Amino acid sequence: MRKLFVALAGNIGTGKTTAAKLISTAFGFELFDERRIRERGRVEEAAISGQFLAGLGAYYQTFPQVAEGKYQLDLLRVDVSRIDIRAAQGKQEFLDLVGGFLQR
Numbered sequence: 001m002r003k004l005f006v007a008l009a010g011n012i013g014t015g016k017t018t019a020a021k022l023i024s025t026a027f028g029f030e031l032f033d034e035r036r037i038r039e040r041g042r043v044e045e046a047a048i049s050g051q052f053l054a055g056l057g058a059y060y061q062t063f064p065q066v067a068e069g070k071y072q073l074d075l076l077r078v079d080v081s082r083i084d085i086r087a088a089q090g091k092q093e094f095l096d097l098v099g100g101f102l103q104r
Contacts, residue, residue: 004102011057012048015085019094076097078097
């Protein structure tokens with residue numbers, strides 16, 4: 001049996017938790033998640049700066065190249081700025097993309 005690991009990368013508030021829950025529910029994957037920063041209410045996270053988040057965003061931009069080049073991993077990239085996965089149409093489009101990728 002083929003083992004799969006799905007990792008989601010993106011800045012805070014981009015919908016990673018929502019996407020993970022959709023994937024888990026639709027495809028029966030076990031979900032390992034952590035609460036959103038605001039929901040966690042951690043004092044050490046309250047002062048996260050915009051500069052730090054920009055750096056984190058830059059890391060997320062290079063992650064796919066490293067995963068493919070160095071580790072030879074197959075990747076599915078989804079631009080969440082063009083798909084609203086909270087809306088029915090966007091949710092279905094997202095799940096169709098993921099389902100097609102997983103069936104390869």
